[in-house]
Amino acid sequence: xxxxxxxxxxxxxxxxxxxxxxxxxxxxxxxxxxxxxxxxxxxxxxxxxxxxxxxxxxxxxxxxxxxxxxxxxxxxxxxxxxxxxxxxxxxxxxxxxxxxxxxxxxxxxxxxxxxxxxxxxxxxxxxxxxxxxxxxxxxxxxxxxxxxxxxxxxxxxxxxxxxxxxxxxxxxxxxxxxxxxxxxxxxxxxxxxxxxxxxxxxxxxxxxxxxxxxxxxxxxxxxxxxxxxxxxxxxxxxxxxxxxxxxxxxxxxxxxxxxxxxxxxxxxxxxxxxxxxxxxxxxxxxxxxxxxxxxxxxxxxxxxxxxxxxxxxxxxxxxxxxxxxxxxxxxxxxxxxxxxxxxxxxxxxxxxxxxxxxxxxxxxxxxxxxxxxxxxxxxxxxxxxxxxxxxxxxxxxxxxxxxxxxxxxxxxxxxxxxxxxxxxxxxxxxxxxxxxx
Amino acid sequence: xxxxxxxxxxxxxxxxxxxxxxxxxxxxxxxxxxxxxxxxxxxxxxxxxxxxxxxxxxxxxxxxxxxxxxxxxxxxxxxxxxxxxxxxxxxxxxxxxxxxxxxxxxxxxxxxxxxxxxxxxxxxxxxxxxxxxxxxxxxxxxxxxxxxxxxxxxxxxxxxxxxxxxxxxxxxxxxxxxxxxxxxxxxxxxxxxxxxxxxxxxxxxxxxxxxxxxxxxxxxxxxxxxxxxxxxxxxxxxxxxxxxxxxxxxxxxxxxxxxxxxxxxxxxxxxxxxxxxxxxxxxxxxxxxxxxxxxxxxxx
Amino acid sequence: xxxxxxxxxxxxxxxxxxxxxxxxxxxxxxxxxxxxxxxxxxxxxxxxxxxxxxxxxxxxxxxxxxxxxxxxxxxxxxxxxxxxxxxxxxxxxxxxxxxxxxxxxxxxxxxxxxxxxxxxxxxxxxxxxxxxxxxxxxxxxxxxxxxxxxxxxxxxxxxxxxx
Ligand code: NA
Ligand code: NA
Numbered sequence: 001x002x003x004x005x006x007x008x009x010x011x012x013x014x015x016x017x018x019x020x021x022x023x024x025x026x027x028x029x030x031x032x033x034x035x036x037x038x039x040x041x042x043x044x045x046x047x048x049x050x051x052x053x054x055x056x057x058x059x060x061x062x063x064x065x066x067x068x069x070x071x072x073x074x075x076x077x078x079x080x081x082x083x084x085x086x087x088x089x090x091x092x093x094x095x096x097x098x099x100x101x102x103x104x105x106x107x108x109x110x111x112x113x114x115x116x117x118x119x120x121x122x123x124x125x126x127x128x129x130x131x132x133x134x135x136x137x138x139x140x141x142x143x144x145x146x147x148x149x150x151x152x153x154x155x156x157x158x159x160x161x162x163x164x165x166x167x168x169x170x171x172x173x174x175x176x177x178x179x180x181x182x183x184x185x186x187x188x189x190x191x192x193x194x195x196x197x198x199x200x201x202x203x204x205x206x207x208x209x210x211x212x213x214x215x216x217x218x219x220x221x222x223x224x225x226x227x228x229x230x231x232x233x234x235x236x237x238x239x240x241x242x243x244x245x246x247x248x249x250x251x252x253x254x255x256x257x258x259x260x261x262x263x264x265x266x267x268x269x270x271x272x273x274x275x276x277x278x279x280x281x282x283x284x285x286x287x288x289x290x291x292x293x294x295x296x297x298x299x300x301x302x303x304x305x306x307x308x309x310x311x312x313x314x315x316x317x318x319x320x321x322x323x324x325x326x327x328x329x330x331x332x333x334x335x336x337x338x339x340x341x342x343x344x345x346x347x348x349x350x351x352x353x354x355x356x357x358x359x360x361x362x363x364x365x366x367x368x369x370x371x372x373x374x375x376x377x378x379x380x381x382x383x384x385x386x387x388x389x390x391x392x393x394x395x396x397x398x399x400x401x402x403x404x405x406x407x408x409x410x411x412x413x414x415x416x417x418x419x420x421x422x423x424x425x426x427x428x429x430x431x432x433x434x435x436x437x
Numbered sequence: 438x439x440x441x442x443x444x445x446x447x448x449x450x451x452x453x454x455x456x457x458x459x460x461x462x463x464x465x466x467x468x469x470x471x472x473x474x475x476x477x478x479x480x481x482x483x484x485x486x487x488x489x490x491x492x493x494x495x496x497x498x499x500x501x502x503x504x505x506x507x508x509x510x511x512x513x514x515x516x517x518x519x520x521x522x523x524x525x526x527x528x529x530x531x532x533x534x535x536x537x538x539x540x541x542x543x544x545x546x547x548x549x550x551x552x553x554x555x556x557x558x559x560x561x562x563x564x565x566x567x568x569x570x571x572x573x574x575x576x577x578x579x580x581x582x583x584x585x586x587x588x589x590x591x592x593x594x595x596x597x598x599x600x601x602x603x604x605x606x607x608x609x610x611x612x613x614x615x616x617x618x619x620x621x622x623x624x625x626x627x628x629x630x631x632x633x634x635x636x637x638x639x640x641x642x643x644x645x646x647x648x649x650x651x652x653x654x655x656x657x658x659x660x661x662x663x664x665x666x667x668x669x670x671x672x673x674x675x676x677x678x679x680x681x682x683x684x685x686x687x688x689x690x691x692x693x694x695x696x697x698x699x700x701x702x703x704x705x706x707x708x709x710x711x712x713x714x715x716x717x718x719x720x721x722x723x724x725x726x727x728x729x730x731x732x733x734x735x736x737x
Numbered sequence: 738x739x740x741x742x743x744x745x746x747x748x749x750x751x752x753x754x755x756x757x758x759x760x761x762x763x764x765x766x767x768x769x770x771x772x773x774x775x776x777x778x779x780x781x782x783x784x785x786x787x788x789x790x791x792x793x794x795x796x797x798x799x800x801x802x803x804x805x806x807x808x809x810x811x812x813x814x815x816x817x818x819x820x821x822x823x824x825x826x827x828x829x830x831x832x833x834x835x836x837x838x839x840x841x842x843x844x845x846x847x848x849x850x851x852x853x854x855x856x857x858x859x860x861x862x863x864x865x866x867x868x869x870x871x872x873x874x875x876x877x878x879x880x881x882x883x884x885x886x887x888x889x890x891x892x893x894x895x896x897x898x899x900x
């Protein structure tokens with residue numbers, strides 16, 4: 001009766017989520033009730049130990065380290081300068097502001113570990129300029145939101161670290177696996193913008209004028225491009241250490257933090273107050289996210305205890321349908337759930353169930369979980385519930401929610417094209433990790 | 438009656454499928470099917486966390502390495518620091534079996550049904566031993582139990598899991614590993630190393646523990662059947678692991694690995710260093726209890 | 738009552754500062770590990786364990802302030818569709834439910850903490866510390882959070898949760 005157990009648990013979870021109860025409390029209630037029901041009150045120690053285990057998993061230390069790194073780079077590097085820098089770098093072509101938006105979004109993605117930070121920066125600094133410069137509002141919002149979702153796919157990525165830990169993957173390899181898909185999706189977004197602008201030139205009414213109205217001399221141009229150099233340096237330092245296996249991702253992030261602090265001296269933005277605030281922010285975010293994970297984690301063990309894991313394995317091995325159909329169903333489930341539930345919650349309820357199935361179906365775990373991660377990130381921009389959209393709305397309050405909803409739909413369809421490509425060319429995901437030492 | 442069983446090792450290991458499941462089968466047969474087992478593995482509770490739920494009666498029986506509960510009592514490691522635990526007869530005649538029984542029952546409400554050696558430990562290197570055959574700064578994968586011996590031999594211990602060790606050997610960030618003799622080929626070490634060190638040293642142990650309250654609640658004939666299956670397991674284990682060690686070494690050699698030897702001056706030190714290291718770790722947790730066990734063993 | 742609330746706010750903030758310090762310590766230790774391993778060819782072997790302990794401190798000592806500022810992630814779509822007076826009532830009920838859940842879990846943790854203290858249980862890492870130190874931090878963070886759910890919410894700062 002493992003499937004009945006799962007079904008009841010699953011429905012109860014959805015009902016609790018819908019009530020608005022904090023996620024951690026939903027998970028705690030589920031686990032305490034399940035322990036008492038299946039194991040008995042003596043088993044409550046299992047729950048406490050699983051919470052303690054989760055909050056002392058060394059791999060999770062990468063979460064605060066990457067948040068710290070991203071925050072420091074944001075605060076010291078002057079990310080608003082990035083837009084100007086790329087504006088100077090990218091020549092006069094049709095739809096260039098859309099391109100710049102995607103490139104800046106991808107670059108910020110390589111700096112920061114969280115979509116939320118990225119979308120709020122893009123909404124505050126890049127979006128107003130785009131509209132001012134004659135971009136179509138809907139297409140601008142679409143490219144920015146889609147671009148922001150790249151953040152969790154391109155390393156560093158907090159969600160990727162969490163997913164890799166939950167699914168028992170090498171964090172090093174999973175982070176590297178995100179580079180290919182991130183670049184591919186960025187390409188898809190740019191191609192879409194180009195096609196739209198070519199069909200309807202009005203979407204870029206200024207025809208690609210630069211932000212600066214007066215032409216710059218070489219010296220001024222160089223000065224504008226300058227901020228990219230130290231930021232890229234730190235990105236390559238961190239990723240390089242991970243790629244060469246010289247340092248664990250956590251250690252690499254810590255080294256990157258030192259680099260970011262040195263950079264703040266260079267930019268003259270260093271202050272102890274700034275360091276204090278970033279540490280504080282990293283602690284608060286880590287606490288919020290890891291507490292939810294800690295509250296939910298025992299469930300995987302309970303599934304094993306009740307025989308549900310074994311049941312799932314037997315179910316998957318007994319399936320006579322095409323594994324690709326199962327894959328499709330699993331991905332559609334993620335997509336639909338993400339329309340209504342928080343992405344973290346979706347991840348936490350699905351990973352324990354999906355793990356035994358995909359092992360049985362023989363999919364490459366690195367590839368499968370990367371596809372799931374990408375799908376989860378679209379969850380942030382699928383109406384009606386999507387934090388990425390909400391954060392954008394608060395950063396650009398004059399855009400009505402209905403307009404945001406309309407803006408994201410074509411972008412999701414474009415992203416689907418990217419997903420189809422990744423499904424048929426899995427090497428885009430697996431090539432870089434296979435090179436890692 | 439169904440006993441809830443937890444094991445620290447994955448199902449695919451031979452010591453589980455042949456030895457432990459053999460024990461379960463023997464109990465079920467001897468009790469005419471009265472006692473059966475509900476089997477759980479490390480995916481239900483992580484290996485180092487299994488002792489506590491056993492004491493709480495969440496599980497009734499546990500197949501483990503006693504060193505896995507060193508955090509609860511150093512006796513778990515102390516078992517590998519004394520010779521009596523490697524010989525079923527000596528274990529009984531020395532009085533250590535009785536002492537361990539009483540100790541675990543009184544302090545934790547559990548007791549060992551079987552304790553047995555699983556074999557010795559070996560160094561596996563990328564490069565052969567040279568010079569006076571010490572480790573001379575080599576980075577060696579170890580864990581808490583082996584840190585002492587690696588340092589004493591002049592090496593740099595690096596603590597990491599088994600799975601990471603393979604990758605680290607491959608990329609050359611490790612020069613070697615300390616490894617159980619019975620699992621060298623199983624982890625395909627021959628793909629990433631070339632030298633198996635001689636001699637091997639220091640015994641490690643496995644054990645089957647049972648929750649005492651559960652045991653006491655069973656009828657006498659079932660208790661006897663369980664105890665007998667435990668003793669049989671100890672005897673079967675001696676042969677099983679001897680064969681296992683020989684098989685693994687043979688497969689390593691067949692795959693091109695060669696022996697490399699510690700010098701006659703260093704070789705006898707290995708066992709002493711290992712035992713000293715085990716004693717040091719054992720003393721970290723409930724040291725008075727550990728002292729009592731070691732004194733009892735020294736008297737023999 | 739006002740005094741109790743102020744005290745609670747003060748302690749919660751102090752805890753969050755400790756949590757932030759833990760992040761800083763972890764960062765410094767990891768850099769030291771890389772330097773020791775590649776610069777001095779002598780790995781520390783305790784950076785990972787210390788990082789793990791710091792993580793536990795981060796999570797459970799930042800929790801009270803997260804709670805105080807109502808920064809917990811929840812799916813509030815249905816809730817926000819309710820009319821204002823009902824919204825406030827339901828929110829209050831949810832806060833009290835959360836407080837109760839935290840208190841119950843805190844009791845389980847405390848129970849284990851006391852047992853670990855009496856049995857002298859250590860952590861399972863190579864660099865061992867008494868395990869009750871960690872479960873005590875957990876208990877403290879959980880209880881303080883529960884109290885903060887009962888207390889009125891503070892204004893959330895500009896930068897809330899970014900994930
Ligand atoms: Na990123
Ligand atoms: Na959504």
